[in-house]
Amino acid sequence: MQRVLDYVEDHLDSELDLAALSAVAAFSKFHFHRQFSAIFGLSVHRYVQLARLRRASQALAWDRDASVTDIAMDAGYDAPDAFARAFRQRLAQSPSAFRKSPDWSSWLAAFGPLDNAKDKIMQIIFEKNDVAVLTVPDTPVALLAHRGDRAKLRESSERLRTWSAAAGLAPETGRPNFMVFRSEREPDVPEDYSVDLCIGTDRAIAAADAPVTAGVIPGGRCAVLRYPGNSNNLEPAALYLYRDWLPQSGEEARDFPIYARRALVPVPNMQAHEVVVELYLPLK
Template identity: 30%
Template sequence: MNRVLDYIDRNLDGQLDLPGLADIANFSRYHFHRLFAAWMGETLGDYVRRRRLEVAAHKLAAGGAVLEVALSTGFGSGEAFARAFKLRFGSTPTEWRNNTPARIAAWLAEIDAQHSNPDQANSKHDQDGGGAAGEHLGSNNHHGARKMEVKVIDLPPARIAYRRHIGPYGPAIGQFWDATIMPWILGNGLAHATCYGIGHDDPSVTPADKCRYDACVEIPEGFEPGGQFSVASLPGGRYAVTRYTGSPRDIGPVWNRLMNEWLPSSGLQCDERPCFERYESLATQTGGSFTCDICIPVKAL
């Protein structure tokens, strides 16, 4: 089923029919629709429509032309795209694109308010803007006094085993690592392997219960994880990388500062590869504070 979700995201501009997706999943075409709905909590058609509109929202926020965005996400015309987009987000595509700075500012202000009020933050952790067990960038929040230190470097591809969590980001992700991933890592002799956390969705756009997160560990050639772990290749290439040391609860404002302050002033833009956190020897990090690199795939404007 993970192969199906990944295939959908890579082919949003193409024909995504039930028989073809059932074949990718190696499931019976007769039963696939029911199995997909039971696993994802929404029908295949609803899922594809939601993903197309969420990806379109991101492309518009990055300044994409409306018709170009519509075609690249599988809509046959600008008119059909505009109708579907307004039904989902309550604004036209052009309004969404033009209002991006104000929308981001409002969302950052809400996150700041949550972090300055622990009781509120704990009650609303499902809306935390981060992705993994937690990381920070080299400053305390997006008002931080210290300049963010970011390096643009080339990273090699990595062969990874991953297990997917679907649900709210925040504390649940840390529990997922502790209860499910780390015992498997230690049991397979991978305690010193590099680990990665990939948050596939933006919680300001995607409903919290639909957010996808992959907990990943680098594996050598020939190693086959089996069970509920899948194998994938994490793309190499050029990334903007910044080192974080800190506690999990500061993840949201720091991710937002990197994406919404550093990136627009860098002369670079994100491409289609996933953003991720990279942890070296995660099994040795204890005490509620840890170190990782936050990696954003970039290309020239």
């Protein structure tokens, strides 16, 4: 099943029918679809459709040069109207409406089953040697504070992306970006969710740049854990650092939140597993 999920992500432009995927799994095609549904809670067809629609939604939001027709064809649809119907069914927006003003709350709900499926079999076992204690310098950043329901995080991400492109800090410049987690991933009250979205830069940030402000991620000693899995959910790595590594290390956490550093900013058609993510736990 792990091979199947990896194959789907790497071959979204190929024929992904039952025969092809059951062969990847080395299962009989007569049983494969039942096993897949039993493990992941959704059919093979729906999983493939969601994977293609997610890639299409990323292209709509971020690749302004691609036409809706081209995106529809890349998603495996023979006609734009069939693509539009499927897109509207899953995201409650037409492709053109999503491109103009994405509803990221609906996006998160629509594609949650993909991440849930991966999380069921991509359980990563961390060990003490996976953690390195490093001393890092102060890092000046452009910061956008997201406060409120995590379902609206994409809207904040899009605002920062738009600002960074206008400021000449687009992803292709290779600048690292950070997420400073000031609350748990799913607080009891959704509105208590709190995270700072940051891009590394020492350029001056003016009042006119609001809601983006200047900030600094303080340097010092940190426990660093590279996360090789689905970077949409870093909670397993954070739990390992806090629950397992820290009590056994003899170290003490510093008064600054845990944060993630991404070596690459995700771009259209880049999969989560292609983005190198490191989790930093500040130490005294």
